[in-house]
Amino acid sequence: MNIQNIAKTPRNTIFQGDCIATMRRFERGSVDFILTDPPYITHYRGRDGRTVANDDNSRWLKPAFNQMHRILKPSGFCVSFYGWNKVDLFMDAWRAAGFRVVGHLVFRKRYASSSRFLRYEHEQAYLLAKGEVVPPACPIPDVIDFAYTGNKLHPTQKPVPALLPLIECFTRPGDLVLDPFCGSGSTLEAARQLGRDWLGVELDERHNATASRRLLSPLKAA
DSSP states (O other): OOOTTOOSOOSSEEEESOHHHHHTTSOTTOEEEEEEOOOOSSOOBOTTSOBOTTTTOOTTHHHHHHHHHHHEEEEEEEEEEOOGGGHHHHHHHHHHHTOEEEEEEEEEOSSOSEESSSEEOEEEEEEEEOSSOOOOSSOOOSEEEOOOOTTSSSTTOOOHHHHHHHHHHHOOTTOEEEETTOTTSHHHHHHHHTTOEEEEEESSHHHHHHHHHHHHSOOOOO
16 A cells, blocks of 8 residues: 555555655554564574565664554553664664663474574564553463474564464454554454454565455455
8 A cells, every 4th residue: 555645544554665654654652562572683584585675774763663663552562573683773662762662572483493603593572662561461471382384474574473472462452453564464364364453664665565455355264
């Protein structure tokens, strides 16, 4: 969808383009929850040679999280994956935007994504809060199993089952879940499966097309 002439924050839509420019057109305080997997700023290159856009610089980091904080509702939560060896850059961006760190998540793999000084067998994310927040009624564990997707749809594709408990914990049916770095649409698919509205932005045209096809397909029966 084109970002021109957005009257209010849309729902169940995926925009193709720069997420900073797109989010600037969204209404302040209009999103209930953000779950996002931004570039890790690690010059990622998969075994098959695929790369991730803007993974070679941090220029987007502060303005992107500034916009996320602006459009998130007061007392809302954001879960952001991050590159562990660039945690100083991410933490600086989160705090500069106004987010408060209230938790840390580890996603446990049964395989190593790489091996050098250690075998790297986990992904990680921080739980961020906007203002004074109310803890969830049933907090989830801070360690979540992370199945291998095969990265068939995206070079760093996240598994939907690992995202479901986050959305279920921090949202209610009908809430709006945003992923401004939506890739192949895993966050949006998890939100859809749980009866939440979803909103995504993706810079890469190919991944945008993948996510759009995925979210427009009928839900499979359980």
